[in-house]
Amino acid sequence: MTTQTPQLLSPAKKHPVLTGLACFALALVLLIVFWSWDWFVPLVNSRATAFLHRKTTITHLHVALGRVTTVRVEGLHSEQPQTFAQEKAPFAEAKSLSVSLDVWSYLWHHTLRLPLIALDTPQLDILARKDGVNNYTFTEDGKEAPKSANAEPNTKITLPEIGELRITSGTLHLQHAPLQADMTMAVQTTPPEGRSRGTITVNAKGRYAQQPITAQFIGGALLSFVADTNPYPVDLHVQNGPTTARLQGQIEHPLVLGGAQLKLHFAGPDMSLLYPLTGVPIPRTPAYNVTGMLDYTPTHITFKEFQGKMGQSDIGGTITVDPHNKPLSVDANLFSKQVDLVDLGGFIGAKPSKTKAEEKAEAKSNTVLPDTPINIPKLNAINAHVTYKGAHIENKKLPLDNIDAEFFITDGAITLKRLNFAVGNGTLASAATLKPDGKLFNTDAKIDFARIDLARIMQATADSKARGIIGGHMTLKAKGNSIASLMAAGNGGLTLVLDQGGDITAILPNILGLQLGNAILSALGLPAHTDIKCFIADMPLKNGIASTNTLLLETGEARTLGQGTINFRNNTLDYALTTRSQGLTIASLPGAFHINGHLKSPTVLPGAEILGRAAAAAGLGFVFPPLALLPTIQFGVGDKSLCSRAVQEVNNNPAAGIAPGALSHAPGTKGGTVAKGSQKAKATQPKTKKQATPKPAAKPHHMTPAEIRAAWDAKLKNK
Template identity: 75%
Template sequence: MTTTTPDTQRVRHPILKILGGIALALLLLILFWSWDWFVPLVNSKATALLHRKTTIAHLHVHLGRVTTIKVDDLRIEQPKTFEKEKDQFAQAKSVTVSVDVWSYLWHRTLHLPLIALEQPTADIIALKNSLNNYTFTEDGKPAKTPTKQDASSSTSLPDIGELRITDGNLHVKYDPLQADMQVAVQTTPPQGNDRGTLHLQAKGRYAQQPITARFIGGALLSFVADKEPYPVDLTVQNGPTTATLKGDVVHPMSFAGAHLKLHFAGPDMSLLYPLTGVPIPRTPAYSIIGNLDYSQNHILFKDFEGKMGTSDIGGTIELDPHQKPMNVQADLHSRQVNLVDLGGFIGAKPTKTAAEKKQDAKNKTVLPDTPINIPRLNAINAHVTYHGAHIENKQLPLDNIDTEFFITNGAIDLKRLNFAVGHGTLASSATLKPDGSLFDTNARIDFARIDLARVMQATTNSKARGIIGGHMTLKAKGNSIASLMAAGNGGLTLVLDQGGDITAILPNIMGLQLGNAILTALGLPSHTDIKCFIADMPLKNGIVSTNTLLLETGEARTLGRGTINFKTNTLDYSLTTRAQNPTIASLPGAFNITGAIKSPTVLPGAEILGRAAAAAGLGFVFPPLALLPTIQLGVGDDSRCARAVQAVNDNPAAGIAPGSLSHAVGTKSSVAPASKPHATSNPKKTSGKASAPKPHEGRMTPAEVRAAWDAKLKKQGKN
């Protein structure tokens, strides 16, 4: 039996007192404990971390296996560089975070079952000088670019179960894109395996245009962490442009790809530049739909189809936005295309107003003087191919279009711009290098076996016929077709073979009044057939002169000389017609065409000065044999023009051989006709008609034609 002595009682009494005191203290601490005691510490740590004053009003902690931490009245002020802004950088009525403590203690994984933001707001600002208020660095200093070692050593994101946002609102002001909008943010709670959805509603201005947007996607955390495809449903109305994007994104954070259907429509594709970053010339109204995919390096808009004006358009466009400037590869096609719809790609407006048409009529320039306006060439490097299988345009006789061009560091290299015209081809190439507001231009156009009947029926409903061949070169600096020609060097060599009825051609080409006046001055019989027309006219410093101008019919030969001045838009030209057949009555002599190109005057000319002067106009304009390659490649090696050139050189109607002095036989300064290898000694066969050429006489093999053609173009290029 143990007995308690008074000493033992004295020993236990202090222990009981101590234990009782501790118990009482714990009870009092539990009864009066406030987590708000830690608010100053939280404010201090958050301010240091975010580099801007951060405060909370209250702190609540509910301990347990899953511990919940809640702060009330969170306020984050603007950094010092934005302290004049009237709104806080961010604030929220409350922020709640739940932490799975058991998971962290036993598995060392940070699992946050819930992050909830109640009535959060934020004021996001970026200025044009790259300064922004959402980079959390020391005031005024840019964010440090992380090294690969930093990236590899950074901690992974925690496992977050739900991000809940109630009545959120963002104000976004992004000056580089001229954007200023309000964005309402709301989430829906998870249901079963569905982690919920994210809803955004935006309204404001973007690229100086009003914008509204609606986005419904998977939960924000699904975008960051889930391996399942992330659903996307976006509708944007930016000014008159509408875009929708629907589908899903595969592993968004690893750029694994997407299955998205993109549809956009509007009155002008050039308005897409702020949305896409890709400069596009002006176009008519359009509606395009296709598949959008992406990887770490490329954005791919593939297999798209749609309408642009009255044309259909389709193909694939690939972008690499990481290169500076952006790299664009486009492979485009149309089944049926109206060239009017492509006018913006060469600086023209898709449609002209009545006032603009009236202004064009008053303009004294005969060529378009609208500045070439290819926008923002330095914004991209591009390689574009385009093929239009069938051209629909009542005003143009073209059948299809095939083109390829490069844009590199602001320069355009047009590899080809080819049109089919029946069995013929209109082929062109050019380079345009920007020089301030001008383009340093080098261009070439080749005409091969183009059917005049197709051209005239499409433009004037005329029954004219014939085959056109030749080429044109231009080297100049300017910003419009008119300014390029006014400063240009190059020339035009054009051949019309078997041209048909002259009365069906001239009035339609030159205008009814001028064409009829020239027909009268020529004195040719009504409905005379053009056997051959040749023009070889060099261009130097904006002035066209004449090497050769020959119009040959069955009855007469017309030769021309003079200049066309594209600097002053005036011409000074004279034509002389002489009968080839002695049975035909004498035709009028020379006449002059002078004045403004748009409205010239036709007057008698050299006939007043006498027949000798008129004959003098025939000596230096005979078509040289050097034109045979152009003729044979342009209209065919067995053409009337090829034979006419040979005949004119062998037996000139004026009795003066090429190379002789240009004076008629019998005048004071005349020189006897030079003998020619093909001329016959029989005077009956040289009385005025051309000798009939023997088989293959004067003709060249295809290899000779190509060699002569290349030599001629090379010589022109040097000049």
């Protein structure tokens, strides 16, 4: 009988559970010792590339596990999207990006809390083209995905709770073609200290709106927007070309930009340069300096209670902008305590200030009306309602008293509801509509002159004895883009009355200029210090040419009638004035004289009769259209005007001698002109004791134009 020896079991077979645990522990130790999170780098790269629609890579991935787990990537690099593949600089890169996650808060409270996001040397390249394509919209073609018609807008902002956003040596390059911007920004943050959550500082330099720009922003940490527990401090200084802007203060609720307490200051040589910064087009202005409060609500941005200077004028008020409408909606309520109208010149096409070269060019030009295009830029960029009141006007050339204006801009059209000026006890009131037609405006305008004191207008002229009351109307319908072009194509007319106008020798040189005014006075031959009893001008305008229905100048000694045209197409005039005594004689040689040439420097040339005749025709009246003018006269200067009496007298006694503007030959003489109905009127008019029979006119001496000019020059020289 043989005996079998028992076999010894291995430890693994003897204790299989313990062996398994030991192997697992060893494997775990080896995994921990040799583990590399970089194994996940390819997965991270592929997922990031797919999500951002551009190749995105990291070189290293580190994870520090714990209650607060920190994930850190190194060598972050994101290339430009395909539409910007030609760009040399990458879209984004950073030496490292660290994100800390509070795991405990998430597991127990379901709250996503990130104690720290840190970026080391981040660089970002933001690009946008004129066609709207950009590199920061994360789609394949760089354009925003179309929104569904039924999609509801998501206005609620849900962000994780972030403790600190730390940026070290950040750089942002912005090249934005629609804004004509190309600038570089340096970004740096400071860590939280005490109750402060830290700050962010941005220094920018480059070009914006084709102007060099430098800017500095110092504000609370970006994460203060999310916390919304303390007011967010703001300090922004911008220098854009010659324009400076400063914004200081705080925002009570930064996440929704509510409760703003911000002081905004603007200064520069021209408010029109603010358009790139504000989006609100403003005509050209002189230098300005304005300070006010900036407020923001979910529907409006308001620049309120601002005050400052614009040229020699003060300016204040409130401007409210609704940025959600397209175009922008602007409501402005403006005022000035004291205003110089020169400072408002840009609103009607004039330049607030001229260079020496422009002044020389203007002096050489034959144009007397402003020919600068109406300078209200980018009318389609806004819909606006503007009111403006100037309590007192200071202007030596046109001393009006105050201004009250209100206008609307709607879809590029301008409706001037009112533009009223007080002149003494009178009013200069106007209204107009301008509807765009290409680069031109279809214009319909009306101006009313009511009881305007001429002495108030002429007060800036030293020792002026001009006085009188002005009244009347002016209408204009035309297509153009400047005052000169509108008049050159205009239809309408002017009816103007000057009642009790004072000393004509004081008025004409001041209104027409010394040389032209004195020449006309010499041609009229009126005695010195002759008072104007009445002046009436009724001139229709057709296709840019003003003709004459009536032009009457009545003094105590004589009546002067005018006939002719003013051509605003080529800025010339062709006019004739004829003076006749209202008594037995007139202390001047009678007859017609002519004014013609360019409006800026016309020539005054008498007819041969003025120089060649020695006798005056006496007691001659004139054919005068016009009882229809009486309502205008009464509206403009009052019911008791001398012009009203003059119109009635002339219509009641239309003794004819000469048609307006014709040479004063006696009726029936060779070359004479007799107005229609004059003989009948003369036959029926009874003679009075004071009225003498006119002496027959002497045969006129026929002079050559050269002789007339030489004799006239000699007369003016000896005057």
